[in-house]
Amino acid sequence: MLPIILLSVFGIVLLFMGFLKSKVLLLPATLVFILAALATTFMDWGKTYLYFQNMLLTNNLAILFTTIVLLSAFMVVALSNSFIEDEQAQPAEYYALLLFSLVGAIMMISFENLIMLFVGVEILSVAMYVLAGSDKHSPRSNEAALKYFLMGAFATGIMLFGIALLYGATGTFVVSGIKSYVYTNAYGVSLLLYMGIILLLIGMLFKVSAAPFHFWTPDVYDGTPGLFTAFMSTVVKTAGFAALFRVLSVSFVGVYSFWWGTLAALTCLTLLIGNVTAVYQTSFKRMMAYSSISHAGYLLIGLTALGTQTKQALVFYSLAYSLATISAFGVLLVVSRQRQDTNGVNENFDAFNGLARQNPLLGFVMAVSMLSLAGIPLTAGFWGKFMIFTTAADKGIYWILVFAVLMSTVGIYYYFRVIIAMYFREGAAEPVKVAPFYRYVLIAATILTLVLGLAPGLLEGLV
């Protein structure tokens, strides 16, 4: 559990580095810190350890999820070069908050005690509330922060209530303890447990923005500065699903018949709302918000059809989704900054008009990421969807499968709007410039997406 300690210390170090005259060191230092945390994560590879008096548990699955989270954070930070030039920005604080939120994410991924889940969720969320409002002079950013905070606090309260009820029913906070309670009382489980499950689930579903608890998502994603939106939609989601998977697959697998129907209904609702609403958007960023809702829906299918294949599917899907989302936001950041319209940065679809001609690299990166999100073969996204659908087929829940496939065809429509704008529309003539390091990050993400699309077996056997 060295990464948790390291990241906390590094966060404080970064705060103090903010006092230095020059801001140049901050970005490389943060990258190094994240890499150090990533390296120490792998010290526990292949083993299962309980840490801090049974508070946290690391195993290969947790390490993989941690890796995805840290990798996403690494790429997001690497894309943040604009802070250095911005007078208003306070990069030291931003980076410190990012590192702190990573601590929360890792706790959510590897909790063994429900208290740790709660603490992790709070650490992650509080940091995100602040980052959502980090653009202090933009009313939209302030609105986003306040909305996120109010709704988030409400959801956390419900989750805490759920945890309390679980404790009331089982007398323990420990995940495996709840599991043994469920198994020993298979026929006479307390009503409190059921209520606790529902409330805990609702709290977590809020965090991963599943319908009908998704209302905050479009407004918050839209108002938050683009970089932190990318962070939110990857790190928070991955951590949230890791936590959901752990609690469902360990504690509540014995009462699968109780919760799967509820989860299945919410899954379909999420898929429907996410995909269908995305169709009508004119802002690319808002479309990405709905797309993130719809991807939460696909991931939920894996949980609904909980089985032996689920964890592999979740890991692969999270990775594919994170890579594609970050590269999409990376391109959006550059383009929106250089194609300003009267309202400041232009985050609409039309900002991408003719991009493929002025900057073929950016066009290609964006095209691959859209194809991956849409789940077109030869990209990682296709195999992610394929694995998720396989879990549902294995479990025999075919109706959800049919629904998901229908919805993903709707998805193709709005993802391809970007590609059409880039390749078939005429746009502004001036070229879009990209800094070299920025470009390398985008290329790396694209190559990873393609490699995973060509050889999905690479990750096999790790979990």
Added chain:
Amino acid sequence: MNASYLPSDYLPVLIQLGLALGFIITTMIVTHSIGPKRKSQKKDDPFECGIPVEGDARTPISIKYFLIAILFVLFDVEVIFLYPWAVNFKGLGVTGFIEMVLFMGLLLAGFYYIIRKGVLKWE
């Protein structure tokens, strides 16, 4: 811990709840109904120490008060941890001492950060 309570075991809680609620409701109703009601302009006027009211009550207060208050609460709460540690000082031994030093170190680092940030500067 005894995890299997019967519904009847919750009866004392219910009685307690009923009594508490009942007391409040009864008192409120009773005071309203039996008290005398006299109204006059002077009586309905808000006043403070006999000084006449001027302007709106909603005057904006500097955000600095708020910041200081929050910081006060923050450090105040964390200092509370010193009490249980002091009580168990001997039992916790050297490990406890080191942990407390770390804790205080973090706290002081935060304090230093606040000062360097200039949060406590009034002007």
Added chain:
Amino acid sequence: MQTDLLCSLIPLFPLIGFAINGLGFRKVPASLVGPISSAAALASFAVSLMLFSGFSGQPVKATLFDWISVGSLHINFSFQIDQLSLLMLLIVTGVGSLIHIYSIGYMKHDEGFGKFMAFLNLFLFFMLLLVTGSNYVIMFIGWEGVGLCSYLLIGFWNKNVNYNNAARKAFVMNRIGDLGFLLGIFLLITTFGSVEYTDIFEQATRFAVGDKMILAITLLLFVGAMGKSAQIPLYTWLPDAMAGPTPVSALIHAATMVTAGIYMIVRSNVLYTLSPVTLEVIGVIAIATAILAASIGLLQNDIKKVLAYSTVSQLGYMFLGLSVAAYSSGMFHVITHAFFKALLFLGAGSVIHAMSDEQDIRNMGGLRKHLPLTFITFLLGTIAIAGIPPFAGFFSKDEILAHVFLHNKALWGLGLVGSAMTSFYMFRLLFLTFFGEFRGTEAQRHHLHESPATMTLPLIVLAVLSVAGGLLNLPGGGWLSHFMEPLFAGSAQVSPEAFGHEIDHSTEYMLMGISTAVAIGSAIAAYVVYISRHAVPAPESAERSGIAKLVYNKYFVDELYEIAIVRPIRALGDALYNFGEFIIDGIVNGVAWIVRAASAQLRLLQSGSIGFYVFAMVFSIAVIVIVRFFVRF
């Protein structure tokens, strides 16, 4: 393991070469392009030689990673090194390297030199994947890849519309074959649950001869082979493919890619041995192809077209060998054919180079004085392909014919006729090009020159191989058939009667004598017509009578395809298009309209008011709890 590393290095080198030259096109200096790509090919050749010298006789499998796993089906990205892949490796990298070197001289002045070399490297990469892959899926990747490269290279001079059409024709014809191959792979998966060669052949030995499933699989795979190896009815693309630069014709359309079909059948020999019906089909198609193509070759006047039809015809001979289960003879002919056909094509390239891009042999003649090296090597190649002893072609073709003789006397007779035609058209080509008077323009005469060393050196190497290649497998149990024997253990097990016919020596010598006499006789006939009587083929505009007209126009096969296939498909396409306009579009647009309308409604839910959001959340929680706990269903 070291072998693993070596195996992955072989295709890696050309890929690196492709990356450097492809990404750095116009940036890499022209003087470096050639050495880089040739070095990549040569490095692969060196590694292949190392593998060959260290080969123990046991197949080696190198798994790089688990590539696709779906349910119980696992497809590895792995290479298999055994006798067959080693032979193919040596041919592909060896002949490939020579052609790379040759291309430096041939293409140096072309605008797209870097692009050309990059494509050659890419082609080599895919070809190596094809022959080293350890399962049908890897083979299929290579199969598709070489098809793509062939498309790119045929249409290399893409400013010419005819060339582009030729490229498209090759691609479409190959796609038809690929569809068969792909269906074959699917059937393999359903039948055997695997695509690994070792698994499939191990399981196949337990099938009975004549199994229906195996029949379907082998026929489908053969459809793939027909496309790639230009057999009737999918052969018409190969002559058109001569639109590409000559080194491409040599590398792709003579030495390597077209033999992919043969490789695949030899690889799957167990399956084919299990299905005698398929072998009969192959035999009929093969002999028809061999004779048809040879007869067309008799009257062609384009130097490359003659060689192209000769390739089609020789491929027919290879399939003929396979059809009588003489797999090692088929492979032997693949090897010798790679030598002499590459030599002939490169020689033709040298001639074309000297003649300032003139390809019509009616405008050549007397070139032996101007291009002595090219002439000698071309002569050696001609003797080799005509089947005159002791050159390479004699041994390999004779071995096939000997096996055919045992199997079916009629087929043997037809084969002999084809062989006579081969000898005739090759010597006709030689005499018209290199003997007699020069018939070109004055400008061309001035320009005549021997090609540079980068071009003649590969010619000399290939000439030596064409002369001596027969030593690999001398009659009566040569090295090659002994070397390849382990490959056919499975076949011998499932159908012992298909093997082991020993031909007695007197018959063998008699057959040799007959075919030698036929070849030499045809050569003399050609000499009489084109040297003694100075005959020159009539120009394009001349009236041709009956059969000559039919043959000269390639039996009107292209026209037949146009009328019988292309036009009906176009008409069908138009009909379907009109149908789609009304009904399909209506459905599609209707669904899209519903989604958009729903989207417009759902969007209104997002009011922006946080009070409503919280209300919606609480309401949903209440609904969930009520439905979950209070509604019974």
